[in-house]
Amino acid sequence: MARPLLCAGLLLVQVVLSVQAETSASSVDHSPVHLRSKRSWQWKKFFIYEESDPTDPPQKIGKISNTHAKNSSTEYILTGEGANTFFRVNQFGDIFLLARLDREKKKDYKLKAQIMDVITKMKLDDDEEFSIVVNDINDNSPVFSEVYENSINERSERGTVVLTVSATDEDDPTTPNGMVFYTLLNGTDMFNIETDTGRIFTAVSTLDREITSQYKLIVKASDLRGIAATARNTATTTVTININDVNDNEASFAKKTFRFDVNEDEVPGLRIGILEVTDRDERQNKKPIFTVKSFSDIFSVDINDMHDGDLILKKALDYEEKKGYSFTVMITEEGIIHPSDNRDSKLHTMAEVHITVLDVDEPPVFTSTVYNFSINEGPIKQKEIGYVSAKDLDNTGYRIEYLIEDPDCPVEVNRETGRLTLKRELDRETQELHAFQVTAQEMSQKGQKSYALVNLKVNDINDNKPEVVRTDVYxxxxxxxxxxxxxxxxxxxxxxxxxxxxxxxxxxxxxxxxxxxxxxxxxxxxxxxxxxxxxxxxxxxxxxxxxxxxxxxxxxxxxxxxxxxxxxxxxxxxxxxAQTAVSASALITILLCILTILVIVILFALRKGYQKEALVGLGKSSGEIHEQLVSYDEEGGGEMDTNGYDVSILTSARQDSSARPTSGTTTYARVNKPSACTGDMAIMIEVKKDEADHDRDGIPYDTLHIFGYEGPESLAGSLSSLESSSSRFSVDYDVLNDWGPRFRTLAQLYGVDNSDSDSSY
The missing domain is CATH 2.60.40.60 (Cadherins)
Structure with missing residues (x-):
């Protein structure tokens, strides 16, 4: 129904404008007063509604005219915005709509009108600018651009603004088409909304989070205010309002009576148990205050992380002294804002607490945890230091024994009486304070123990002579x-x-x-x-x-x-x-060192003499040469090493024991560096050493190593009979057969029959 009414209004406006234009033109042509300002063009502005249908029937917007127009030979031309796309003109100056217009995209068009002679192609008049204005129709609905959510404290005053909603309408805001107003579709018992501004505010002062913690309101935005609702365009949005908690409820105990058991040996600071608290407010607004009516020197109640009450032990309990406690705890709460109207008359603001003390087998208790004594340093004249004492709180009659477990402690304790006495002399300059621990043990099956610290201060006496410490004098x-x-x-x-x-x-x-x-x-x-x-x-x-x-x-x-x-x-x-005084201790040390050196020299000389006599006593007969040579401790060629020795002598000695050489010189006739080696072996060795020391061109010949020692590096040990008994038959050489092929020749030389004659090769 709205669109036909709008179209009828549009036609009426066009007719009025056309009549006005023709009347104006007529008055201009016949009035001599306006000849100087005569206008050739006869219009200024046209109007058309958006969304008009251009084809059914063709929509004529208006008519342009010029006094120079000749119907037969003139034509009108349009240029500018929308020319020939949205608008066209015929030869009579009628302007027609070519396409639908959208005011929200473009609300007016600037065009120019030209008039030309179709024959001469000449302009008959200057171009004239004019506008086509697009009138708005209600073709857009309001739009909410965001999601709305806010919070407000419970018990807020009536009229407190919560938030403001806003919707936009693309239609002309100067007309009812684009003017938006707001209504609240629900929650009107708790909230109201301003129709023009969209501000939402509280309608009551009794918002209670404990009843409803969140509200979801539906807000409707509408246009065409004052027009029938059926013609309006609308939009809705949901507004979330959270109710914040405040301390408006009183805390109370969850029950009237609490019972707990506590061992008598528990230390102060123990959390005995929890006194549960109920509060309809959230935890941060749960602020109870506890008051212990009696025994407040022994028990207290502290608020914990959950805002309940922790029952705390402040003082140690003693079963033998008191076996139980009963007292009252009161709970209050300050800072309550706007107390709730839903107060429960059955709130437990007082609670009875009953504590049962449990007996335990306790260790002995010293009369003091720290004992301080003092005694003079120096010789033990006052042996007694003092006493330590402990008692059994259980009244069981068990005997208590004292002991000091540190074996290095200079103090000992009497096991029965706790009497402390010195074990040794003390020196303040070495250690001024001795701290040790005394143990008191109950002589029972469990053997409970307790400990006390003893500080023994050593008093100074004048027992040190003064000493000169700086003597820079010259x-x-x-x-x-x-x-x-x-x-x-x-x-x-x-x-x-x-x-x-x-x-x-x-x-x-x-x-x-x-x-x-x-x-x-x-x-x-x-x-x-x-x-x-x-x-x-x-x-x-x-x-x-x-x-x-x-x-x-x-x-x-x-x-x-x-x-x-x-x-x-x-x-x-x-x-x-000139003289340096030597102390007695230093002199004794020097004398001992000299005496030690003399003893070592004498022993070394005696050993050398003994070795020399042993070598001389052995002699150098040809029958013993082969025994001296086989003590050579090198894993070389052995008897096959003819470069250094003439082993033929050994062979002849083995075949005929009577034909042994008598001269020591024949034994070394085949040595690479011959030398006159007569006399015993020691002299020969010294000669060889002297030659090696003075012959710089020759290779060092370690004769002493080769001949003078029994070869401790050999796995077989020495094969020489020099260190054996004088009787050859006292040595068992059968073991040579077990030493492998390298010792086969030696085994054959010495034989297994312990005879002087050996079998031939």
Whole structure:
């Protein structure tokens, strides 16, 4: 129904405009007053509604006309926006619509009208600009551009704004087509909405999160306000409103009575149990306050992470003293905002708590956890230190035994009485405080133990002599009478030795001492003219005494050297002491070292002499040469090594024992470097060593290694009979047959029948 009405209105507007244009043209043509301002074109602006149908029937927008127009030879031409696409003109100046128009895309078109002579192709008049305005129709619905969600505290005042909704309509906002208004489709008992602005606000002040924590409202946006609802375009959106919790409900106990069991040996700070709390508010607004009506020195209630009550033990319990406790705990809550109208009259704001103390077998308890004693250092005169004591709280009558488990502790304890006594002498300068642990053990099946710390402080006595610790004293040759040649310093290991005093043990003609009364003293030269060449040793005995009771003193010999010095008493050269005193301990050490060296030398000489006699006693008969040679400890060619030795002698010796050579020289006739080797083997070895030492061109010939030792590196050991018994028959050589093919020849030489004659090869 709306579109036919709009089209009829459009035709009416066009007719009126056409009549006005013709009337205006007529008045211009016949009125002499307007001849100077006569207009050739007879219109200015056209109007058309959007979405008009261009074809059924063809939609005529209006008519343009020019006073120069000649129907037979003139034509109109349109240029500009929408020309020949949305609009066209015929030769009579009628403008027609070619396509549907959308005001939301373009609301007016700027065009130019031209008039031309079709014969001469000449313009008959100047171009004229005009507009075609697109009128709006209600062809768009309102649109919500976002999702709406917000929150508000419960118990908020009436009229509190929650949020504002907004919808847009692309139709002309200056007409009812584009003017949007809002209505609330639900939740009107709790909320209202402003029709024009879309602001949503509370209609009551009784919002309760505990009843409803969230509201979803449906908001409708409509256009054509004041027109029948059937002609309107509408849109809806859902608005989510969350109700925030506030502390508007009172906390209370979940039940009236709580019961707990607690062992008597539990330590303070124990969480005995939980007193559950109910509160309709959320946890962050659950703020209970607990008050213990009695025994508040033993028990307390703290709020935990869940905002319930933790029952805490503040003081240790004793079953033998009290076997149970009963008391009341009250709960309150501050800062409640707008108390709820739904208050429960049965809230448990008071609760009874019953504690049962359970008996346990407890260890002995010392009268103190830490014992402090003191005793003087030095010889044990006051052996007793003090007592430690423990008792059994269970009243079972068990005997308690004391012990110190540290074996290095200087104190011992009496197992029965707990009496502490010294085991050894104490020295404060070594250790001033001794801390140890004493154990008290219950003599029962479980053997419960407890421990106490004992601190034993060692008091100082005057038992250390003062000592000189700095003696930077020397004489310069250029020093004169009255020169301070050095400062000495002393110290005392005792705790409070007082001021140390300095004096000379013996008077000196050359030196004097000045006590500075600050544990230092100056050494002053009283007679000068010392020389490093002529001066004798200068020893000054300094006596240092402490101020203890009784006082102790020491005498320190101070060696004062004579030096050549620079102008600022910087030492250049100091004459050494002519005599240096040696302590008795050092002298004994030197004598012991000398005695040890002498003993070693004597033993070594005796061993050498014994070895020499043994070699001489063996002799060098030709019958023994082969035995000396086979003790050669090298895994070489053995008897086949004819480069170094003539083994034919061994062969002849084996075949005929009576034909053994008598001269020692024939044995070494085939040595590469011949030499006159007569006498015993030791002389021959020394000769060979001498030749090797003086012959720089030859290869070192370690004759001593080859012949002088029995070859400890061989797996078989020595095969020589030099170290065997004088009787050949006392040695069993059958074992040579088990040593492999390398020792087969030796086994044949010595034979298995223990005879002097050997079988032939």
């Amino acid at each position: 004489i310069c040759e250029s020093d004169r009478n009255g020169t301070v040649i050095g400062v000495i310093e002393a110290m005392d290991k005792d705790k409070d030795p007082g001021i140390l005093s300095f004096t000379l043990a013996q008077k000196s003609l050359n030196f004097s001492l000045l006590d500075n009364r600050d544990n230092t003293a100056k050494i002053i030269l009283t007679h000068g003219h010392f020389s490093t060449e002529k001066s004798a040793n200068n020893i000054l005995e300094v006596k240092v005494r402490d101020s203890g009771v009784p006082w102790l003193e020491s005498i320190t010999p101070l060696h004062i050297p004579v030096c050549t010095c620079h102008s600022d008493r910087q030492r250049d050269y100091c004459k050494p002491d």
